[in-house]
Amino acid sequence: MPIKKRGTGLTAVADAWQLADIDVTASYPIRPYTAVMAEVAKRIANGLMKCEMVHGEGEHAQFSIAHGASMAGARATTGSSGVGVAYAFETYSPIAGGRCPIQALIADRTLDPPGDFGSEHTECLNLRDNGWIYGWAENAQESLDNSLMFFRIGEDPDIMLPQIVAMDGYFVSHIAQDYEMPDQEQVDKFLPPFKPQFRLDVNNPVIMGPQIEPEMGPPLEWDRNVVMDRVKEKIVAVTEEFGKIFGRKYAPFVEEYMTDDADMVFLLQGAHAVTCRSAIRYLRQAGYKVGMCRLRWFRPFPDTALKAILPKFKVVGVVDTNTSYGAAGGSGVLLVETRASVSEVPGKPLIQGFTSGLGGETITHEEFFKMAEMMKMTLEAGRIIQDAVWVNFNDYLPAVSEVQAAEQQVAQTKE
Amino acid sequence: MATAEMIKTIAQAPDKEYYLPGHRTCAGCGPALAYRLIAKASGKNTIFVGPTGCMYVANTSYACGPWAVPWTHAQITNAGAVGSGIAEAFKMMIKKGKIKDEYPNIICMAGDGGSIDIGLQAASAMMYRGHDVLFVMYDNESYANTGIQTSPMTPYGAATMFTPPGPEIPEAKKFFPKDPMAIFCGGGHPAVKYGATASIAYPVDLMNKVRKGLAQEGPAFLHVQCPCPKGWTFPANRTVEIGRLAVETGMWFMYELEDGVKKWSILPKQLKPVEEYLQTQGRFAHLKPEHVAKLQAWVNARVQTLGLEVPLPPAR
DSSP: OOEEEEEOHHHHHHHHHHHTTOSEEEEOOOTTTHHHHHHHHHHHHTTSOOOEEEEOSSHHHHHHHHHHHHHTTOOEEEEEOHHHHHHTHHHHHHHHHTTOOOEEEEEOOOOSSSOOOSOOSHHHHTTTTSSOEEEEESSHHHHHHHHHHHHHHHTSTTTOOOEEEEEOTTTTTTSOEEEEEOOHHHHHHHSOOOOOSSOOOTTSOOEESOOOOGGGHHHHHHHHHHHHHHHHHHHHHHHHHHHHHHSOOOOSSEEEESOTTOSEEEEEOSTHHHHHHHHHHHHHHTTOOEEEEEESOSBSOOHHHHHHHGGGOSEEEEEEOSOOTTOTTSSOHHHHHHHHHHTTOTTOOEEEEEEOOGGGOOOOHHHHHHHHHHHHHHHHHTSOOOSSEETTTSOOOHHHHHHHHHHHHHHHHHO | OOOOOOOOSGGGSOSOOSBOSOOOOOTTOHHHHHHHHHHHHHOSSEEEEEESSHHHHTTSTTSOOSBSSOEEEEOTTOHHHHHHHHHHHHHHHHHHTSOOOOOOEEEEEEEHHHHHSTTHHHHHHHHHHTOSOEEEEEEOSSBTTTTOBOOTTSOTTOOBTTBOOOSSSTTSOOSOOOOHHHHHHSSSSTTOOEEEEEETTSHHHHHHHHHHHHHSSSOEEEEEEOOOHHHHTOOGGGHHHHHHHHHHHTSSOOEEEETTEEEESOOOSSOOOHHHHHTTOGGGTTOOHHHHHHHHHHHHHHHHHHTOOOOOOOOO
């Protein structure tokens, strides 16, 4: 029987790892992801999990240990946050290129400076070009469910790719929530044991990761490229199968909220969707025809889904909780990817970038209201009024320009 | 600890090779010879972890490799960590009954850079945690596959691409090398019960040390000197001879540290002057007498530190 539990995104993933009977996990402390390792360590000590926890000497080692374990044929996991994710950077491409389907939990944390604990998606988005598959969960339940779905997709013989179960630090990783831990029988039905076609086996010797000549590389890279299309197909099939077995139905790529008659939508990923939904309910009462599109996957990026969905709307406000300094559009990574997804689609909407929620700040109702008002102005103008909007810094609301004008006047009188 | 089956003479060494022809290492390559002997000694039930270095680049250049046993690449940074992961995966999968394998010999074959420089952190952590892995440092005293640049093992006075001699720096390399045996087996890594130095010039000794290291439960360390004709600038047919000369001049010492007890594998009756060794290699050709004297003084001090009782050549 599934168990009703109260816990965090991290204990929920520990539950998933327990149910998946992982063999090896590699730890190193950094907040906020650390608690998942503390939880797994406890379960190993109490005999609840049969897993070797190797205490890495850093994140680079963590990912390397998991890589080695995976090549030996083990189901292996690890995780990190913030600068720790950056420290392991060398290892990401070899793991994905070696087609080792390890799973990492990344609970987001701002990169240094300024030494902030809060959630920003930047560290995890930094490794977007390395061939890992990943997406953000918005709560504990989805973290657990994603972990199981990601194992299933990543370990599929047609795929064999490492996965990141991404979640906002603190909002998902540390806030206690109700969720359901599935039954072992359900999981065994959904997730077969990990049996790679090739592993380090003295009776069937293989060579892994040899050097090659330049002309031998592009075919391998082509294969890594096309597998992402296969991942999209698997996502659809696996998400559906998950719903049948566990009774929780997720949109494969993009969750739509109040979009049926919407002429403008927020587009975002992760925990801020929770506040966004309630802000939308208030906005609806005030007459704004606004909805939300929440991305469940970032890699592969759901461009096909967005091509189908976004032309329904007139304005899309992409909310980036990450930084990509100097990026096209002056906002973050989501804006660039979203615009690129629909750039050639007839009837595409105006796509406005917003940067908000940096440093682990909650995006408040008021900030969503502000963004809605700016989107409405864009809608009425029929063009992008101002790119590169950092909410609260350079909003293009009329009130803001009035305040700025007043400030200028005051400054002149001071002279 | 399992008992290692010792090889008495080279004639008794197993015929079966697990490091086969078909690679493209340089003529006279010391590390390739080491690989062949180590693979022979360890046998079929072996997995090699090969971090970036000559023995990765020159062995696997065409998407294939010369090993008849499983081999995997690791980054130059992380042989110890990848080896740790493989070791614990096998332990846990065997324990859970997920696989029927016998626990394999896991050997990290790392160059000097991958062991004691950029790979030091991972190697140290592997040894600290006590994984059942043999860490072999094949030491050709430079970053060789990138075209011979200085590493912490490059001797004082050696010319490399990053340490060319010139009027301002006449001795070329200015620093003296690290001492890996002291670092890994000198008490700082208590889980390491067996460590040894070895040389490709003494193949039987090398093979036996591999077997002893593998028989050890937990981590073991082997530091193998592997002369490099290209990097050290000597003719390709003199690799073994130069390996011997290193031992005879005190530029290399052959000993084991088992449970903290030192045992000399080769005790020279007296040391030849270091100059005899330097003369054989182009990398030292620029050295002036004062630099040679400095190296001799270093050798003599090493003899004292290691507690070797042997007549010493004078340090002028």
